[in-house]
Amino acid sequence: EDQVTQSPEALRLQEGESSSLNCSYTVSGLRGLFWYRQDPGKGPEFLFTLYSAGEEKEKERLKATLTKKESFLHITAPKPEDSATYLCAVQDWGGYQKVTFGTGTKLQVIP
Amino acid sequence: DTEVTQTPKHLVMGMTNKKSLKCEQHMGHRAMYWYKQKAKKPPELMFVYSYEKLSINESVPSRFSPECPNSSLLNLHLHALQPEDSALYLCASSQGTGDRSYEQYFGPGTRLTVT
Numbered sequence: 008e009d010q011v012t013q014s015p016e017a018l019r020l021q022e023g024e025s026s027s028l029n030c031s032y033t034v035s036g037l038r039g040l041f042w043y044r045q046d047p048g049k050g051p052e053f054l055f056t057l058y059s060a061g062e063e064k065e066k067e068r069l070k071a072t073l074t075k076k077e078s079f080l081h082i083t084a085p086k087p088e089d090s091a092t093y094l095c096a097v098q099d100w101g102g103y104q105k106v107t108f109g110t111g112t113k114l115q116v117i118p
Numbered sequence: 119d120t121e122v123t124q125t126p127k128h129l130v131m132g133m134t135n136k137k138s139l140k141c142e143q144h145m146g147h148r149a150m151y152w153y154k155q156k157a158k159k160p161p162e163l164m165f166v167y168s169y170e171k172l173s174i175n176e177s178v179p180s181r182f183s184p185e186c187p188n189s190s191l192l193n194l195h196l197h198a199l200q201p202e203d204s205a206l207y208l209c210a211s212s213q214g215t216g217d218r219s220y221e222q223y224f225g226p227g228t229r230l231t232v233t
Contacts, residue, residue, distance in 0.1 A: 048229065050210075051208075051224045053222070053223055053224075058218070094161075104166045104168060104173065104212070106222070108160035
């Protein structure tokens with residue numbers, strides 16, 4: 008059974024203070040790893056898909072990286088509007104359309 | 119356009135009511151999903167439709183009945199719900215099946231309260 012563990016559970020940063028969120032995963036064979044952002048009471052917003060170890064993707068202040076056991080979401084010089092819960096999810100080759108979500112990291116960026 | 123729409127935004131229903139949640143996407147996606155999300159928890163998969171056919175039912179109670187009238191629409195029919203069914207119900211869609219993994223695009227959700 009696929010497992011996804013995210014850390015830390017919550018993170019409080021000053022505006023401009025860079026940091027990283029961690030997503031550790033266990034799958035029989037990784038088909039894809041996804042990062043989502045979710046604001047309170049809203050649906051998750053897709054950020055990135057990573058397929059293989061060594062892959063990196065960037066979008067504005069966010070950069071996602073992937074190894075064989077974990078993924079990092081690096082946040083450079085965050086702004087208050089980056090405050091949200093960040094969800095990591097994985098899909099394995101046997102999982103058809105099913106993805107397994109981690110419990111998320113709640114990020115708060117203070118002005 | 120990566121928009122998935124859901125109606126209604128909020129729904130309050132009694133345990134004897136029958137109601138339906140609606141979801142629509144116009145991205146040409148061939149897979150559609152229903153999730154249930156409780157506060158401070160990740161989304162929990164309920165159903166998957168692939169090419170308008172039910173492909174995954176995660177042992178969801180029969181008081182939840184999904185329907186996919188066409189490739190753009192997904193409904194969730196609700197009947198005789200329990201207070202513990204109160205949650206945010208999310209619809210999502212993805213490009214479909216194949217030899218790679220496709221990201222899912224989520225709608226804004228329907229906040230359901232069962233009284």
